[in-house]
Amino acid sequence: MNPEEKAWNDLRAAASSRLRPGFARGVLRAARGLGEGAWAALRESAAACLRPGFASRVVRAARAAAAGPSYASQLALSAVTAALCLAAVLLLHQRNQQLADERNLAEWRAIAAFAQEIDVPGR
Amino acid sequence: MDETATKDLVDLVRRAQRGDEAALHELIVAYQNRVAGFVFAITNRRDQVEDLSQQVFIKMVRAIDGLQAPSQFESWLFRLARNTCIDQLRRQKLRRIFLPFAEEHENIAEPAGAVDTEELDALRHALAQLRPQDRALLALVQEGRSHAEIAVVLATSVAAVKARLHRAREHLREHYQSNHEP
Numbered sequence: 001m002n003p004e005e006k007a008w009n010d011l012r013a014a015a016s017s018r019l020r021p022g023f024a025r026g027v028l029r030a031a032r033g034l035g036e037g038a039w040a041a042l043r044e045s046a047a048a049c050l051r052p053g054f055a056s057r058v059v060r061a062a063r064a065a066a067a068g069p070s071y072a073s074q075l076a077l078s079a080v081t082a083a084l085c086l087a088a089v090l091l092l093h094q095r096n097q098q099l100a101d102e103r104n105l106a107e108w109r110a111i112a113a114f115a116q117e118i119d120v121p122g123r
Numbered sequence: 124m125d126e127t128a129t130k131d132l133v134d135l136v137r138r139a140q141r142g143d144e145a146a147l148h149e150l151i152v153a154y155q156n157r158v159a160g161f162v163f164a165i166t167n168r169r170d171q172v173e174d175l176s177q178q179v180f181i182k183m184v185r186a187i188d189g190l191q192a193p194s195q196f197e198s199w200l201f202r203l204a205r206n207t208c209i210d211q212l213r214r215q216k217l218r219r220i221f222l223p224f225a226e227e228h229e230n231i232a233e234p235a236g237a238v239d240t241e242e243l244d245a246l247r248h249a250l251a252q253l254r255p256q257d258r259a260l261l262a263l264v265q266e267g268r269s270h271a272e273i274a275v276v277l278a279t280s281v282a283a284v285k286a287r288l289h290r291a292r293e294h295l296r297e298h299y300q301s302n303h304e305p
Contacts, residue, residue, distance in 0.1 A: 029245055030300040038246040038299075039265050043160030045243055049172035050159050055151035058177050059144060062184035 129194060136193035147187075151180050154197075157266060158204050164262040165208040167251050175211060179204045201266050202276045205259045212255045249298035257291035264288065 001009070020026070069077075135153075138146035155176060162175045182203050190199055250258050263273050270288075274281045 025241060026301070029241070034246070034249075034296055034299045038242045039160075041240055041243040042164060042246055043156060045169070046159035046163035046172050047156035049163070049169050050155055050176065051173065054155055054173070054176070055148050055180075058151050058180040059147055059184065061177065062147075062181045065181060066185060
């Protein structure tokens with residue numbers, strides 16, 4: 001190989017190494033442009049993601065969702081439950097307080113009676 | 124859509140509005156592939172196509188009674204689909220902010236090219252480079268929606284839709300023609 005031929009070969013090799021892999025396919029795609037085929041392929045690919053019986057499943061799921069409790073009713077139920085819990089806590093607290101008062105009063109009565117018993121008149 | 128087809132669709136929608144299950148089933152079968160394609164174009168996620176399509180149709184079943192103009196059914200359905208997809212992408216974005224390590228696989232785009240044709244792979248790659256709103260815009264056009272209908276969906280003017288569409292198409296073409304390799 002003469003030096004000139006070698007230089008040309010080196011030039012070709014250097015130039016071709018600058019091309020990305022898949023260059024030819026990219027050129028073809030650029031030349032053809034974005035056609036309907038690509039969008040059709042996208043639609044087909046997406047349609048293939050739907051399992052058979054999709055429509056029946058959707059109708060069933062929609063009916064089940066409609067039959068279930070609504071957001072408002074769930075909210076109302078939560079509010080009523082919270083109110084009942086609060087009332088129960090207050091009632092229990094009041095009852096405990098009352099029992100404690102009665103117990104303390106009885107103890108004071110006992111102490112007072114005992115004091116009266118040991119109290120010597122005329123001292 | 125020709126006049127007979129429009130009339131048939133209006134009849135079908137009216138029957139569905141009266142709660143006719145067969146009509147609802149027929150509507151879903153008629154539109155499921157188009158809605159699936161629309162969802163795929165916006166989300167670029169095969170694993171979300173069925174779930175999101177189901178969400179769209181459940182919303183359709185629950186809200187069809189309130190549709191005032193049955194002749195506008197298609198436009199209304201694709202508006203539901205667009206909003207469902209955009210909401211889902213927003214939720215994913217929020218989840219990524221608050222739970223950055225919780226579901227790490229959720230935000231990773233599935234590898235393209237494994238099962239796709241060269242053409243589809245290039246389109247998916249190009250769509251992935253666009254904003255979700257622009258993907259939705261292009262998908263709406265692909266579904267035959269007019270500029271006026273899209274303007275109503277996006278609550279903007281027809282001129283703004285045309286301008287956004289022009290930019291989105293330019294970007295798509297640019298990325299589609301680039302030498303993308305899977």
